[in-house]
Amino acid sequence: MDQSTTSSFCNLGILDSLSNDSICEILRSYNGFCAATQTLLAAVDDLSARRDFVAHVHSLCKHGLDSLVRDHFLRVLEETFERNGASRFWRHFEPYSNVTGLNKNDDLEIDEDEILSVLHSALEEIYLEKGYQEKCLLMLVHAFQSYKKQVSRDTRDLDAERNHLTTKYQWIVSSVLTATLPRNFRVILHWYFKRTLEELSTRMDEELQDHESQSKDGMDLDEKGKICNKVGEMDVDECYNDSRYSENNKLVNSIGKVVLHLRSLGFTSMAEDAYASAIFLLLKAKVYDLAGDDFRSSVLQSIQSWIQAVPLKFLHALLVYLGDSVSYESSSSGLKSPLASQPSSFCPGIDSPSEGLVRWKLRLEYFAYETLQDLRISKLFEIIVDYPESSPAIEDLKLCLEYTGQHSKLVDSFISSLRYRLLTAGASTNDILHQYVSTIKALRTIDPAGVFLEAVGEPIRDYLRGRRDTIKCIVTMLTDGTGGNSSASGNPGDSLLEELNRDEEIQEDVGIDDDFNTDDRQAWINAARWQPDPVEADPLKGSRNQRKVDILGMIVGIIGSKDQLVHEYRTMLAEKLLNKSDYDIDSEIRTLELLKIHFGESSLQKCEIMLNDLLGSKRTNTNIKATISQPSQTSGENAISMDTISATIISSNFWPPIQDEPVNLPESVDQLLTEYATRFHETKTPRKLQWKKSLGTVKLELQFDDRIMQFTVAPVHASIIMQFQDQKSWTSKNLAAAIGIPVDALSRRIHFWISKGIISESAGVDTSDHVYTIMESMAETSKNGAGSSGIQELLGGDEEEERSVSSVENQLLKEMTVYEKFIMGMLTNFGSMALDRIHNTLKMFCIADPPYDKSLQQLQSFLSGLVSEEKLELRDGMYFLKK
Amino acid sequence: MERWHAVASWTWDAQDETCGICRMAFDGCCPDCKLPGDDCPLMWGACNHAFHLHCILKWVNSQTSQAHCPMCRREWQFKA
Numbered sequence A: 001m002d003q004s005t006t007s008s009f010c011n012l013g014i015l016d017s018l019s020n021d022s023i024c025e026i027l028r029s030y031n032g033f034c035a036a037t038q039t040l041l042a043a044v045d046d047l048s049a050r051r052d053f054v055a056h057v058h059s060l061c062k063h064g065l066d067s068l069v070r071d072h073f074l075r076v077l078e079e080t081f082e083r084n085g086a087s088r089f090w091r092h093f094e095p096y097s098n099v100t101g102l103n104k105n106d107d108l109e110i111d112e113d114e115i116l117s118v119l120h121s122a123l124e125e126i127y128l129e130k131g132y133q134e135k136c137l138l139m140l141v142h143a144f145q146s147y148k149k150q151v152s153r154d155t156r157d158l159d160a161e162r163n164h165l166t167t168k169y170q171w172i173v174s175s176v177l178t179a180t181l182p183r184n185f186r187v188i189l190h191w192y193f194k195r196t197l198e199e200l201s202t203r204m205d206e207e208l209q210d211h212e213s214q215s216k217d218g219m220d221l222d223e224k225g226k227i228c229n230k231v232g233e234m235d236v237d238e239c240y241n242d243s244r245y246s247e248n249n250k251l252v253n254s255i256g257k258v259v260l261h262l263r264s265l266g267f268t269s270m271a272e273d274a275y276a277s278a279i280f281l282l283l284k285a286k287v288y289d290l291a292g293d294d295f296r297s298s299v300l301q302s303i304q305s306w307i308q309a310v311p312l313k314f315l316h317a318l319l320v321y322l323g324d325s326v327s328y329e330s331s332s333s334g335l336k337s338p339l340a341s342q343p344s345s346f347c348p349g350i351d352s353p354s355e356g357l358v359r360w361k362l363r364l365e366y367f368a369y370e371t372l373q374d375l376r377i378s379k380l381f382e383i384i385v386d387y388p389e390s391s392p393a394i395e396d397l398k399l400c401l402e403y404t405g406q407h408s409k410l411v412d413s414f415i416s417s418l419r420y421r422l423l424t425a426g427a428s429t430n431d432i433l434h435q436y437v438s439t440i441k442a443l444r445t446i447d448p449a450g451v452f453l454e455a456v457g458e459p460i461r462d463y464l465r466g467r468r469d470t471i472k473c474i475v476t477m478l479t480d481g482t483g484g485n486s487s488a489s490g491n492p493g494d495s496l497l498e499e500l501n502r503d504e505e506i507q508e509d510v511g512i513d514d515d516f517n518t519d520d521r522q523a524w525i526n527a528a529r530w531q532p533d534p535v536e537a538d539p540l541k542g543s544r545n546q547r548k549v550d551i552l553g554m555i556v557g558i559i560g561s562k563d564q565l566v567h568e569y570r571t572m573l574a575e576k577l578l579n580k581s582d583y584d585i586d587s588e589i590r591t592l593e594l595l596k597i598h599f600g601e602s603s604l605q606k607c608e609i610m611l612n613d614l615l616g617s618k619r620t621n622t623n624i625k626a627t628i629s630q631p632s633q634t635s636g637e638n639a640i641s642m643d644t645i646s647a648t649i650i651s652s653n654f655w656p657p658i659q660d661e662p663v664n665l666p667e668s669v670d671q672l673l674t675e676y677a678t679r680f681h682e683t684k685t686p687r688k689l690q691w692k693k694s695l696g697t698v699k700l701e702l703q704f705d706d707r708i709m710q711f712t713v714a715p716v717h718a719s720i721i722m723q724f725q726d727q728k729s730w731t732s733k734n735l736a737a738a739i740g741i742p743v744d745a746l747s748r749r750i751h752f753w754i755s756k757g758i759i760s761e762s763a764g765v766d767t768s769d770h771v772y773t774i775m776e777s778m779a780e781t782s783k784n785g786a787g788s789s790g791i792q793e794l795l796g797g798d799e800e801e802e803r804s805v806s807s808v809e810n811q812l813l814k815e816m817t818v819y820e821k822f823i824m825g826m827l828t829n830f831g832s833m834a835l836d837r838i839h840n841t842l843k844m845f846c847i848a849d850p851p852y853d854k855s856l857q858q859l860q861s862f863l864s865g866l867v868s869e870e871k872l873e874l875r876d877g878m879y880f881l882k883k
Numbered sequence B: 001m002e003r004w005h006a007v008a009s010w011t012w013d014a015q016d017e018t019c020g021i022c023r024m025a026f027d028g029c030c031p032d033c034k035l036p037g038d039d040c041p042l043m044w045g046a047c048n049h050a051f052h053l054h055c056i057l058k059w060v061n062s063q064t065s066q067a068h069c070p071m072c073r074r075e076w077q078f079k080a
Helices: A002-010 A012-017 A020-042 A050-062 A066-096 A102-108 A112-151 A158-179 A183-214 A219-227 A231-240 A242-264 A268-291 A300-309 A311-322 A325-335 A353-378 A380-385 A388-404 A407-421 A429-446 A451-465 A470-479 A492-517 A520-528 A551-559 A562-578 A586-599 A602-627 A667-683 A715-723 A732-739 A743-755 A778-784 A808-830 A835-845 A856-868 B053-062
Strands: A645-650 A687-703 A708-713 A729-731 A759-763 A770-774 A832-834 A872-875 A878-881 B003-012 B042-044 B050-052
Touching (some): A020 A066, A066 A112, A112 A158, A183 A268, A242 A268, A268 A353, A300 A311, A300 A353, A311 A353, A353 A380, A353 A407, A380 A388, A380 A429, A388 A429, A429 A451, A429 A551, A470 A551, A562 A586, A562 A602, A602 A645, A667 B003, A687 A715, A732 A770, A743 A759, A835 A856, A856 A872, B042 B053
Antiparallel strands (some): A729 A770, A759 A770
């Protein structure tokens, strides 16, 4: 009524002009119209009131009240729809009102088919209701039309009138439904699509399998080529499996009907959301199912073909059924992604409906890629752990990332998993290095430019720099081709030595490449292939060309400089060579050659001399032996002949500092060595030998009353045990004097023999003096409880921390102590200094002998040594003198 | 005892430590050489001054007339 008052309020003049009669007529026909409307709408399929209705409309229109008629009719329509349609519609779903979350479906044990049928019937019903109301609406429109035809010739806007009314009605329907929308409807819809799609997909899977088994051999290749235009061939497929396809069709049609109904109810977007999310859910499940935890096979291809086979077919059928993909497409064509225009994946022959399909395909593929990528990224750590086997997964990931471009996600997630799982105190340095190498290899596949590797490698490098045994591990990995360390991580050594070998090959290849590069055409191709750096690249780190990924380079990057690495290698090589009793150094020579290729000849000069010394000693040894025609007569009662002696003669200037402790060798051996030296002097005049008596190895055979034992030990151990040949029991002081080493060193060394059960220790008369007695028989040994079994071979030096070559740290410490005074003086003058200032000052002033050439890290470790000795204090990064 | 493998270092039996010409250690090698020892031997003159063979040869060859020992300026004669 508001409407009528306002409209008449505007036309007050007309009101005045109205006669009593006409007022009565208006009132009458209005009442009649209202009643007719009521009956018309309330009744189902009863159009008997039609005539009255039309007449009343006409009479009202005559008085120019057509807008009133329209408004009233629509309002009644709305009320009725709300009462009859909507509420009844929702009532269908009331039993499921407790279904609120998607995931709760499983717990609630809903009868699936029931929901299905309920949804179907509810939609059917409301559709009917709506259809009826639309019919009524049309009746009104016709009434208007017929009136207008009577009154005027003006037929212009009749269609407009109808459109206007239908649109309005559409609005009413959807607004009523949306306003009364119960929460669970969305869930139900979603659930419905999920279920039907699952059914469909299982069917289609079967079909696909059948199809594949039909075309067993020859088709396999074609399959891949065909996948891209499979959509186009759908008609062909239809012929293939008519029966099953029609079944599928039925399913698709029923889905299509639901979608259509929903659309007509104004739930277009909701329906779309629902089936899209159902498809995505299905896709996700499929991806997880296919990908899983198996990294040994590539899954991308099968996922793609699945997308083609199942969801796209479904969508195609659905869009065809709906028949209005054109409108759908036109509504969104403004948002067309640049990818959509890529013609590569579809045959040009397919016309407009497939446009929507292309968009769907792209959407689905992107989603699949993203899902797979997320899955793989979250498992990247595991993938890299078993890298060489998991390379298909890496390839997949690479493709996914090319598509999605979410490299930064990979970097972040991988770094955090690295932090959490690898860079912990519990992980051994070897394992970390191994993982690092695998990471480099794996990421090199994904991203040849190494931009992301840079980011990922940084934390590992930083962490490894903080570990003391890093260099040693790296050198071991580099040199130990046989995988000498039997740690659980397999043989990381292998990989690096292989890397050395491979590197050599690569360098050869590069040489060949360079030859080709002289060709202009090749150069042009190279130039054409240039691509800008990925945006994530750090411009500070140089351009792509300089950032060639090089595993060894990155490993050396951990250490900081190759000098340190070479230094450590030299130390390890020295130790290895000194402990060799044969002169077999083939593998070392090979390793050295490889290293030379990589690090340059000059830096490894000293190592080469070391190896050369070994070769030279071998020659000298044979020469000296040759000068002796017969076994020497000078070798006392033990009859040790010159044959048993061999020597490694080194050029001491080129070896790392060697720790030599004086030791008195047994007389007989000493004599032999002297003789050996003399002979050397004779053959190599005017050179002479200086024995490093504590170095070398001695192979011993100990004969006891009841057993024979073999040992390979250091000379000190040998001379200890040989003292017991003449005298069964020694006090520690006497023995130490005889061998010429301090008592504490002796007790340390002799522990080796005690642990072997060959010498027993007992307290002597003096408390500080111990008595060592040799055990002559097994019986005595077992009494002592330290049983040892038959023949053993053991390098005596190994179990103690004793090393023939002083370790790098010790050398460093020795070198750094020179600067201690400087540092102390500086701190006295300046009070407090930061690390880098000390470093710079030292660099500036210590240019004289010996020049200061240490790195910041070395200085830091030295200073922290001083702190722990309580000479210095460290507060807030500043060093103070301890007061 | 079956086998004794000892380690020794060699040194030139000369009075001095470093070569008077190149100032490198005798036990090392002259600047032109890479490998010490037999490949870069020492040479004694009649005056008992020792130099790397290569160093003294270079010296002797560079002298126009009679060469002298770089250390004591005595006439250079290779010691037999």
